[in-house]
Amino acid sequence: MNTLAEQLRSEGLGKVLVNEPLKNHTTLKIGGPADLFFEPNSTESLEKAMKLITAAKVPFRAIGRGSNLLVADGGIEGVVIKLGDGLDHLYEEGDEFTVGAGYSLVKLATVLSRKGYSGLEFSAGIPGSVGGAVFMNAGAHGADMSCILKKALVLMPNGDLRWFTKEEMDFSYRTSILQSNGGICVEAVLDLKQGNKEEIMQELKKNKDYRRNTQPWNFPCCGSVFRNPLPHYAGQLIESSGLKGTSVGGAQISEMHANFIVNTGNAKAQDVLDLIALIQKEIKERHGVNIETEVEIIGRKN
Template identity: 65%
Template sequence: MSKLLTQLKDANIGKVLENEPLAKHTTIRIGGPADILIEPSNSENLKKALEIIKSNGAKWRAIGRGSNLLVADKGIEGVVIKLGTGLDEMKIDGDTLTVGGGYSIIKLATIISKKGLAGLEFASGIPGSIGGAVYMNAGAHGSDMSKIVNKALVLFEDGQLTWLTNEELEFSYRTSVLQEKRPGICIEVVLQLKQGKKEDIVAIMQKNKDYRRDTQPWNFPCAGSIFRNPLPNYAGQLVEEAGLKGYQIGGAKISDMHGNFIVNAGEATAQDVLDLIDFVKKSIFDKYGIKMETEVEIIGSK
């Protein structure tokens, strides 16, 4: 690992950190260290970094802004590639938007709303990056990324850069082809939006933002929705009806505001969260016969 670390630093690809606690890079503020964490300064350096990583036979994975993510207490072996500064450019051409994978989705939604472009209103208040939103097919308020993505530029593990169309991304509920079938990093995406009335778009954005503020625990570190909705049921409603709101294991607590959120109530560990997830799964299955599946991505050594 020391050889790899030296090569990455010598390549001047951007930030290169050793034994970096991932609690600093996740919205729930939980997670052990990555052997190496890098933040490439541009797409070319991202590709260069991946070539170096592969030549050393090291494991790697990418993260965005750390939402919808739970990292194990022992951390992650190998290299974590963080998409952020340097992969956050944006270009508007009429109602078509080209944006880097590291761009904040909240910031983007706010900017384009003020330009009278509609289609991303659902993202008001959703933390994370555009690349991560494509990867997870992020959504809310009856819409998601699949509705607006035209195509995405993906960097695959073998170093190949390929544009995938909306159809090729195989979007479904909170998933895309990039998660397991064709693992890759979304480094740029083209969004097809629509012209709209600025006042109407801003009003919808504010309504969505207010709803999140009033119903979700953003005053505590959390990872966003923990469970996928087992349609036609809703995960949060099932948890609440089962009387589990406020239930706590260690520092991990089911939010008093919303049943589908687990918050870091103070020095929570990843194991606390995992134990609480298992408790909820068992409780809901025993009570309703419904199997709960996690929406939050769980990574690292258990």
């Protein structure tokens, strides 16, 4: 691993850190170390780095802003690639926008809404990156990324870059093909529509205020923990089971929104995993419903 670290450093491809705690890179503020942490400074640098990583036969995975992520206490084997500031470009051509995977989804919604472009109002307050939003088909208020994505540039596990059309992304509820094929969204092309700027900004503010008033962003959290087992809603099932406020170690089911688990101090990943297991058991016993996690759980256990 040290040899690979030196190769990446000598090529000047971006930030390279050994045994970097991933709690520094997740919104839950939880996670053990990455054997090797790499943040590319451009798409070209990422492409070059992938050739070195695949040649070294080292496992890798990508993260964005870490907002939908629970990293195990044992950290992650191999290389963690953070798509951040080096991939935060935004290019405009007519009603089509090409945006880097590291661009903040909240910032993008604000910038383009101010220009009078409609389509991103649903994303107000979603604290992730564009790449992560494409990966998870992030959504809210009856819309999601599949509504606006035209195509995505994807880095494949073998290091090749290829374009996926919207149809090839195989989007469904909080799901894309990238969750099964190991691809990394590097860039997204969005197709937006021009509209009434004041109305768009008003809708954006309404959605942002709704999140602020109903979700516990004053604590470290990862967003919604469970997918909604439609026609049911996970938060309602958890609340009706009397689990609001339940704690394991430093992790607590939010008093504000039951589908959120917050880090009240020095929570471990295992605390969160134990709470998740407790919730799933109670919901199954009380309601006969199986609920699946929306948060992505990765890494090795201690």
